[in-house]
Amino acid sequence: MSDALPKTPKLDELEKGKWPSFVTEIKMAAKKSPMCRDLLGQLEQSYEEKIGYWKHGGIVGVMGYGGGVIGRYSDLPEKYPNISHFHTMRINQPAGWFYNTDALRKICDIWEEHGSGITNMHGSTGDIILLGTTTDELEPTFSELQKIDFDIGGSGSDVRTPSCCCGMARCEWSCYDTMKACYDLTQAYQDEIHRPAFPYKFKFKFSGCPNDCVASMARADMSIIGIWRDDIQVDRAAVTEYAKNGMDIKADVVDNCPARCMDWDGKEIHIDNQFCRRCMHCINVMPKALAPGKDRGAAILLGSKAPIIEGALLSSVLIPFYKMEPPYEELKDLLERIWDLWCEEGKNRERVGEFIQRVGMGNFLEAIELEPVPEMIAHPRENPYVFYEEYFEEDEGEEEESES
């Protein structure tokens, strides 16, 4: 094959505009990598013919691991022999995605030697995605990565690589140490990450505050979101300063409060904290004046997923407040009860949120031995969807009395 880049009029359209282009990046890599040249050729053909030419292979991996390698083969291996095998490797990212340049260079060097050289930093799972290698190169790549303390992440029906926001490392709103929790659970569940044993995937995501920068509420089966249970901290002088500098506190803060729990009298801000929904809006608008309370922890939510087999779900509250301190024993106990039940009763390719929908939240809570609480609601200020047996028993008793 010639070293010249294939003609790619369709793909060239994706280089126009001010934003970064993956096509430009592949073209740069193609100057050195025959794999990338064939990748451009096959991709252009796919755009031209509106047909995808990838086959999803199912067996490739490294010895002992059941996840982290996604098999991919070209459906046109005679025409594009360099991408006949084009497997993806998911590599467990450091908590909070903190690297030094030395670590990044080493990863890139390994990948240029053993793969196509192109990466996706980072995939939607949060992992470092190394795109394109052959079956023979999987073990050598894994071995090289281990030497620089990187491990393969999750894929398939296992615990997917846990991910977290940068938390206390950079963000003053963080209500718990997301990086520590993410690292702890990643280490605790190595077996579950590398050896798929579940009905389907299971994701954790750790957000330090309700701003939920890693979108755990929408993307993680278990969303662990930082929260506080006392009052919002108010610096009254800073509030006055915002007003003096022209901020319309009533329009921009008070009127946008979803709970209508704030009031501004032109001089002071008053917050009825018992009605606060922890939405973070006021804190985000006046970061110098307001801050989360001091009694901080996390809300544990369960059940979200993107639409694959069935429609999208958001997580809903399981534990309204948990102190989130190492070694997180109560959380791990709860998690293992959930996994036991889901593994026992879950259908193939049924996410835990779908499982809860099928069996009902009441039955689910009873099976995992968790007491229902009023915070277990579908939306703020709606009725709890958990009913109390004592309540029904009382009702039945009253009816019997009135009948007699």
Next chain:
Amino acid sequence: MAKTVDEIADAMYKLVKDAFGIKKLKPMDLTKAMMELYEGEVDKKTCKAAIKQLIDSGKCVYTYFGGSYVEIPHKEGSANE
């Protein structure tokens, strides 16, 4: 009497081998089958260790076809040379 990891691994291997080409078995299918076959003589922990042994020895491999399965090593249909 409680079954050993080796005994469970052997029984699981037979199950996987017999099902090859007919039905793909997930790790939980193997565990459930063992719990049923050796009721009271095996627990989930032993089953987990048995699956680990099968994979680490190379007698079985994890495969992925929409979900993850345990199968005996074979050349998959979609694999190019």
